[in-house]
Structures are given as structure tokens and as C-alpha cells.
Amino acid sequence: MREESAMTDTRASWNDVGTQLNELGLKLQLHFEQAAAEGRDDEAKVKEALRAIGDAVEKAFGALGAAARDDAVREDIKDVGGAVSEALDATFAELGDRFRSVVKPR
Numbered sequence: 123m124r125e126e127s128a129m130t131d132t133r134a135s136w137n138d139v140g141t142q143l144n145e146l147g148l149k150l151q152l153h154f155e156q157a158a159a160e161g162r163d164d165e166a167k168v169k170e171a172l173r174a175i176g177d178a179v180e181k182a183f184g185a186l187g188a189a190a191r192d193d194a195v196r197e198d199i200k201d202v203g204g205a206v207s208e209a210l211d212a213t214f215a216e217l218g219d220r221f222r223s224v225v226k227p228r
Contacts, residue, residue: 132190
């Protein structure tokens with residue numbers, strides 16, 4: 123059951139990312155339209171650059187979606203998360219030891 127909850131949280135997180143990217147796209151579109159209304163000569167270049175960025179983002183998130191469904195990738199992410207957690211634990215333990223050695227009880 124915990125795994126289903128984690129998957130739901132993961133989906134919700136990626137849905138939030140998608141929503142935020144959509145909102146960013148709308149804002150960029152408004153700026154583009156404003157620039158076009160001001161008669162800037164580089165309209166075609168800006169339009170092509172925005173299209174290329176959109177295509178790249180779409181491909182990247184498509185790849186991430188496929189990777190998220192891959193059991194081996196999920197296991198690797200879990201392992202990396204564990205390693206990061208262990209590294210942080212060791213770092214904070216060492217910092218705590220250093221702090222205690224500097225700040226001696228009175």
C-alpha cells in the first residue's frame with residue numbers, strides 16, 4: 123500500500139511540474155505576442171526558438187515518463203536516494219562531532 127501512495131505522490135509531483143511548465147509557456151507566449159505587436163523584426167527567429175524549446179521539453183519529459191515506468195530505473199533511483207541519505211547522515215554526524223568538540227559544556 124505504501125508503494126501505491128508513493129506512486130500517487132510521484133504522479134502528483136510530475137503533474138505539478140507539467141502545470142508549472144504550462145503556466146510558464148503561457149507567460150512566454152504573452153511576451154512573444156507583445157514583442158510581435160511592437161513590430162520587432164526577429165519574430166520568426168523567436169518563434170522558431172520557442173518551438174525548439176517546446177519540442178526539447180516535450181521529448182525530455184517523454185523520456186522521463188518512460189524511465190519512471192522502468193523497474194530497473196526505479197530501483198536505481200531508490201539506491202541513489204539511499205546513498206544520498208547515507209552520505210548526508212555521515213556528513214551531519216561529522217559536523218555534529220566537530221561542533222561538540224568546539225563547543226564544550228561548561
